[in-house]
Amino acid sequence: MSTSPSCPRRRRRTLRAGIAALTAVALGAAGCTNSEEVGIPEQPPLSVEAVPEIAAMVPAEIANTGALVVGTNTPYAPNEFKNDAGEIIGFDIEIIEVVAETMGLRADIREADFEKIIPSIETGTFDAGISSMTVTAEREEVVDMARYFMGGTQWAARVDRDVDPDNACGLRVAVQRTTVQDTDDIPARSKKCEAEGKPAIEKVQYDEQDQVGSAVALGQVDAMSADSPVSAFVVEKAEGQVELVGELVDAEPYGIAMAKDSPLGEAVVAALRHLADSGVLDKIAERWGVQEGLLTEEPSLG
Numbered sequence: 001m002s003t004s005p006s007c008p009r010r011r012r013r014t015l016r017a018g019i020a021a022l023t024a025v026a027l028g029a030a031g032c033t034n035s036e037e038v039g040i041p042e043q044p045p046l047s048v049e050a051v052p053e054i055a056a057m058v059p060a061e062i063a064n065t066g067a068l069v070v071g072t073n074t075p076y077a078p079n080e081f082k083n084d085a086g087e088i089i090g091f092d093i094e095i096i097e098v099v100a101e102t103m104g105l106r107a108d109i110r111e112a113d114f115e116k117i118i119p120s121i122e123t124g125t126f127d128a129g130i131s132s133m134t135v136t137a138e139r140e141e142v143v144d145m146a147r148y149f150m151g152g153t154q155w156a157a158r159v160d161r162d163v164d165p166d167n168a169c170g171l172r173v174a175v176q177r178t179t180v181q182d183t184d185d186i187p188a189r190s191k192k193c194e195a196e197g198k199p200a201i202e203k204v205q206y207d208e209q210d211q212v213g214s215a216v217a218l219g220q221v222d223a224m225s226a227d228s229p230v231s232a233f234v235v236e237k238a239e240g241q242v243e244l245v246g247e248l249v250d251a252e253p254y255g256i257a258m259a260k261d262s263p264l265g266e267a268v269v270a271a272l273r274h275l276a277d278s279g280v281l282d283k284i285a286e287r288w289g290v291q292e293g294l295l296t297e298e299p300s301l302g
Contacts, residue, residue: 003160022292025247031296036282040083046284048101051274057267062127067109073114075290076209078233079132088228090231090286095148096130096256102271116234118143119275121259128194130259130267132229135255145255146301148272148281152251153185155233156216156244163223165246171222172202174212181225196203207269218280219290251297254277265301 017225033293055063062068063239066201072088076079088109112120117129121143122124135145155173157163163171175182182205190201204221206212213234216224230247235242256272258265275281277297 009275015061022037040089043287046088046098046280046283046287048098048275048278048280050104051102051271052104054102054274057263057270058103058105059263061106062264066094066105066258068103068105068123069099069127070107070109070151071112071116071117071120071129072109074111076132077230078236078256079229080130081191091284092130092132093291094239094284094287096128096283097223098275098284099256099271103254103267117289118257122277125165128256128265132227132254133257139255139257139302143255143257143260144262144302146265146268146272146299147253147255147295148206149254149297150228150251150291150295151254151293152226152228153181154231154244154247154248155223155225155246156231156242158216158219158241159243160249161219161222165189165223165225168201168223169196169198170201172204172220174204174206174215174221174224176209176212176226177205179226181227185225186248213237228293229288232289232292248292269299269301 009272054213057254072092074088076090078090080088080090083089087277088111093107093109096109097107108272110126112126114131117126117131117133118139120126121129129143132151133139133145135147139145147254155165166189173186175186186201186203190203195201204215206215209226209230212224213225213230215221216234217238224234225250226234228251231244235244249296256268258268276295282291285294
């Protein structure tokens with residue numbers, strides 16, 4: 001069995017569905033937890049009709065089962081995480097569900113360790129994988145990847161703080177340990193500060209991404225640096241107390257992974273294009289507050 005390419009998605013640890021802690025504690029929300037507090041859209045997920053010509057592109061061995069078996073790894077709100085009932089939900093999940101429906105299938109979502117998703121596609125255990133997975137040359141050597149989203153590093157800060165990521169020398173900036181923001185973004189910016197004779201950025205590390213968001217909302221740090229969907233989610237739940245600052249940098253596409261050279265790849269791309277043209281992708285992205293990350297060009301394979 002082939003091993004999964006070692007390059008991780010942009011974050012290497014996890015964001016808990018306990019983002020309720022951010023809203024209920026850091027933002028002073030009171031009362032019991034509800035869908036609004038944990039970032040779950042109140043309206044039910046969108047559903048679409050099958051498109052016969054796209055359904056006809058699906059390999060018979062998958063079409064005959066009526067299901068698209070999809071591997072994902074939680075938690076990473078808002079893309080893939082569990083609600084209070086233990087159901088896997090999120091932006092990515094709704095994307096793959098409407099992709100499957102367009103192909104005349106239902107999405108059978110199965111949780112797996114992130115590093116096991118690609119090997120499970122190679123062995124046929126999963127038909128596809130969607131899990132905020134960055135498209136890389138290494139991954140594309142063993143699977144096909146249908147691009148559907150752009151993710152990068154995005155800073156956020158409380159609205160009462162004057163923060164410019166390009167001039168953050170001396171500020172306290174929160175990151176999740178071992179993410180690219182921890183290993184690449186902050187060190188590079190801090191090194192530039194020191195080279196200019198300015199104080200270094202004080203990197204404040206947390207084990208979990210929800211702790212990063214809480215630190216910003218509570219004013220314990222000046223800013224946070226995280227993947228763009230994560231920062232957008234924090235802003236969405238902060239209800240005007242936190243805002244995105246600076247530009248999106250180091251943007252890379254996310255992709256749906258499938259077996260190499262399988263006809264399924266072209267079917268998924270056709271479904272994504274249909275959903276983009278019909279405005280469904282826009283509606284799903286808007287539901288989860290990540291519309292700025294949608295591809296501006298047509299979804300593509302490889």
